[in-house]
């Protein structure tokens with residue numbers, strides 16, 4: 064695995080390599096979820112470029128930024144064991160050479176106002192800034208992202224449209240990798256205490272109950288059950304929602320014969336966790 068810290072060095076290398084590039088942007092503290100994206104890019108025959116950059120502009124909560132886990136040595140080991148070709152490790156000056164203010168900010172309309180956007184003001188502006196800049200730098204053919212961050216995938220689709228890159232860069236959305244109890248793998252799981260970790264699988268259980276009760280109970284009732292259960296177990300739920308898959312318009316009820324997505328965000332201790340599940344039409 065070759066490591067680059069400078070944009071110019073990375074670009075020179077990629078120009079010479081002249082191969083189809085599969086790009087996996089991350090914020091480090093890597094786990095099997097991240098590695099699954101890398102493996103998909105390898106299966107697709109790409110030269111794999113993984114970036115590790117904890118982007119300050121997407122954290123609306125300074126404490127969350129300061130506490131974001133870092134484990135660069137372990138990350139490098141995982142990536143080289145998984146045969147990643149290139150690791151891009153920029154510092155802030157490489158990503159934002161003229162400061163944050165000079166980077167183009169994108170407008171994602173209603174999509175950035177709901178769910179994660181509503182609870183983390185400015186978050187998706189920051190995501191747009193950093194992904195936009197990374198795409199300019201890496202110029203990949205394929206971009207690999209996790210469905211775990213469902214809304215982020217939709218935001219990045221819009222970003223590609225606004226950058227005029229939808230034809231040049233294919234966004235590959237990869238399935239969520241889970242722990243045995245169903246908890247979606249996340250760098251933030253490292254911050255859970257043992258008792259918090261033991262409870263955290265409840266988020267996925269709630270999602271599964273929303274999915275399986277389609278056609279058996281009104282969504283409002285299932286939503287209330289989930290909120291009450293989470294609260295009783297010591298979580299602070301931010302939302303338990305059902306939405307349209309394409310633009311995340313919130314639904315008050317299970318849709319008739321249409322797919323939907325159930326999304327959840329809750330804090331446990333000081334840690335904020337998110338997850339989602341596809342809800343198939345009632346059969």
Ligand code: AMP
Pocket residue numbers: 088089090091095096097099100207208209210211212237238239240241247248249250
């Ligand atoms: P992050 O480092 O959290 O910014 O995540 C980098 C990429 O990995 C994003 O596209 C995430 O959606 C994806 N990712 C994070 N966790 C998982 C997971 N459990 N399964 C699949 N992809 C994931």
